[in-house]
Amino acid sequence: MNRTKLVRLAKDKALSNGHDFHVAAGLFRRGKLVKLETNGGFHRSATRYLWSLEFEKTEHVCESHAETKVIKNAKPGDKVVVLRFLKDGSITMAKPCSICQLKLKQVGLTNVVYTDWEGEFQRL
Numbered sequence: 001m002n003r004t005k006l007v008r009l010a011k012d013k014a015l016s017n018g019h020d021f022h023v024a025a026g027l028f029r030r031g032k033l034v035k036l037e038t039n040g041g042f043h044r045s046a047t048r049y050l051w052s053l054e055f056e057k058t059e060h061v062c063e064s065h066a067e068t069k070v071i072k073n074a075k076p077g078d079k080v081v082v083l084r085f086l087k088d089g090s091i092t093m094a095k096p097c098s099i100c101q102l103k104l105k106q107v108g109l110t111n112v113v114y115t116d117w118e119g120e121f122q123r124l
């Protein structure tokens with residue numbers, strides 16, 4: 001799948017996620033898009049989030065992050081592409097947070113690419 005098509009698919013899905021942040025994560029296997037997820041779907045209080053961090057219950061954190069949501073469909077060696085969009089559709093920084101980075105690594109997803117401030121793809 002080329003960049004233009006991926007950006008179009010990801011943008012449509014991310015901008016309609018009903019959240020303030022519009023992040024999409026595509027899971028690729030042998031060049032084919034296996035799964036496309038967006039952030040959102042879980043609502044946790046800040047207190048709960050901080051509590052989780054404090055006690056390192058990382059399995060309960062980042063459940064709403066797009067790159068974590070593709071993990072359940074992933075196999076080691078798959079590629080993950082993370083994109084973030086502003087409301088006007090422009091592409092911006094989508095670097096996975098440290099907890100998502102850890103989770104991706106734990107399941108063997110080391111080929112991770114994200115969009116930077118200029119909308120260019122960078123390797124994690």
Ligand SMILES: [Zn+2]
Nearest residue numbers: 062065097100
């Ligand atoms: Zn995260």
